[in-house]
Amino acid sequence: MISEKMKKSVSGSSVIRAMFEEGTKLSKIYGAENVFDFSIGNPNVEPPASIKKAIIDIVNEENPNKVHGYMNNSGYEDVREAIAQNINKKHGLDLTFKNIVMTVGAAGGLNVIFKTILNPEDEVITFSPFFGEYRGYVDNFGGKLVIVPTHMGTFEPDLAALEAAITPKTKAVIVNNPNNPTGVVYKEAVIKGIADLLTRKSEELGTCIYIVSDEPYRELVYDEHIKVPYMLKYYKNAFIGYSYSKSLSLPGERIGYIAFSNDMDDFEDVAQGLGIATRILGYVNAPSLMQRVIARCLDSEVDVSIYKKNRDLLYNHLTSIGFECAKPEGAFYLFVKALIPDDTAFAAAAKKYNLLVVPGSAFGCPGYFRLAYCTSFEKIEKSLAAFTKLAEEFKK
Numbered sequence: 001m002i003s004e005k006m007k008k009s010v011s012g013s014s015v016i017r018a019m020f021e022e023g024t025k026l027s028k029i030y031g032a033e034n035v036f037d038f039s040i041g042n043p044n045v046e047p048p049a050s051i052k053k054a055i056i057d058i059v060n061e062e063n064p065n066k067v068h069g070y071m072n073n074s075g076y077e078d079v080r081e082a083i084a085q086n087i088n089k090k091h092g093l094d095l096t097f098k099n100i101v102m103t104v105g106a107a108g109g110l111n112v113i114f115k116t117i118l119n120p121e122d123e124v125i126t127f128s129p130f131f132g133e134y135r136g137y138v139d140n141f142g143g144k145l146v147i148v149p150t151h152m153g154t155f156e157p158d159l160a161a162l163e164a165a166i167t168p169k170t171k172a173v174i175v176n177n178p179n180n181p182t183g184v185v186y187k188e189a190v191i192k193g194i195a196d197l198l199t200r201k202s203e204e205l206g207t208c209i210y211i212v213s214d215e216p217y218r219e220l221v222y223d224e225h226i227k228v229p230y231m232l233k234y235y236k237n238a239f240i241g242y243s244y245s246k247s248l249s250l251p252g253e254r255i256g257y258i259a260f261s262n263d264m265d266d267f268e269d270v271a272q273g274l275g276i277a278t279r280i281l282g283y284v285n286a287p288s289l290m291q292r293v294i295a296r297c298l299d300s301e302v303d304v305s306i307y308k309k310n311r312d313l314l315y316n317h318l319t320s321i322g323f324e325c326a327k328p329e330g331a332f333y334l335f336v337k338a339l340i341p342d343d344t345a346f347a348a349a350a351k352k353y354n355l356l357v358v359p360g361s362a363f364g365c366p367g368y369f370r371l372a373y374c375t376s377f378e379k380i381e382k383s384l385a386a387f388t389k390l391a392e393e394f395k396k
């Protein structure tokens, strides 16, 4: 018999995954080319060629017992040092391998962070709409997720609402930038506003409120003038949860890292805690081959212009037929207002046209739906008529 807690998880299991599986089912009936699956953020842009080359070179050149062996639970020191130097070059910091812990993607990293910092009943704030998996990650360690709304329309954090939600039990605030599901990028003024507020509240309450900056989409930004602020420059008690799942199209390889600053309170305890959490959560260490691959590909990039072209096609069509949504500046999602308040019913209606979309409720924001446009341009082109039919159904 499974646990009571797991029974609840099974019954409320991920809507996104359910949609993804629905897509597989519909593809068998109608043919994959006639199913428009916008449900999951599985990148369609290929990883850079440097990844394949690095895998082959490492397997051919490096000591196999090193490549496939155990290492320090926090990861290979040379890989962590290479990542630290790369961050220093980009953001003018002074990190070393001691500031980096290799993780099993961003999901692994967030779980390691929460395992390290949360006591039961501690509160973790997230801004809605938010990546629904945060519910599970916080609950895993007995924490309570507190949902703070953003300004509707711009989806930027509402600092007054954030301040009102902070209590002596607030342990962390998750900031996901660029954002899933809205595609919004928080600029420097927003990040500074959050950092200043949390500095003041930590002092007032005599507590340490961490920022957990969840950044798998950092490199996916569509305008070179838009800068994603680097949280460690604004707040000493911040963790960056980084991942190569989207930035190098490697989601199945499960590789990422946590970065944290030298100025963080209780630095040594935190560093040791993260390493131990990695081990006792059962990850033991991030995948060894992929760590070594990443160290050789730190300046590699995917072709973001492919996502930008997708965004423009879909955004322009949807807004031309009466849908409302913020124009995404990053990530590869559109968060669109549903044409009826019941977003679950709307997503069900979309399925009639073989359109798979995720209801906003999955992100704590009913009345909307999310489209993951990391799919082929041709598929999006073909889907436009289906969106038009869907809109017409609700305009009647």
Ligand SMILES: Cc1ncc(COP(=O)(O)O)c(C=O)c1O
Binding pocket: 041, 104, 105, 106, 107, 108, 131, 176, 180, 214, 216, 243, 244, 245, 246, 251, 255, 256
């Ligand atoms: C906001 C956000 N955080 C974390 C993750 C998990 O990423 P990873 O595959 O690197 O674990 C995702 C994946 O979609 C995400 O969108």
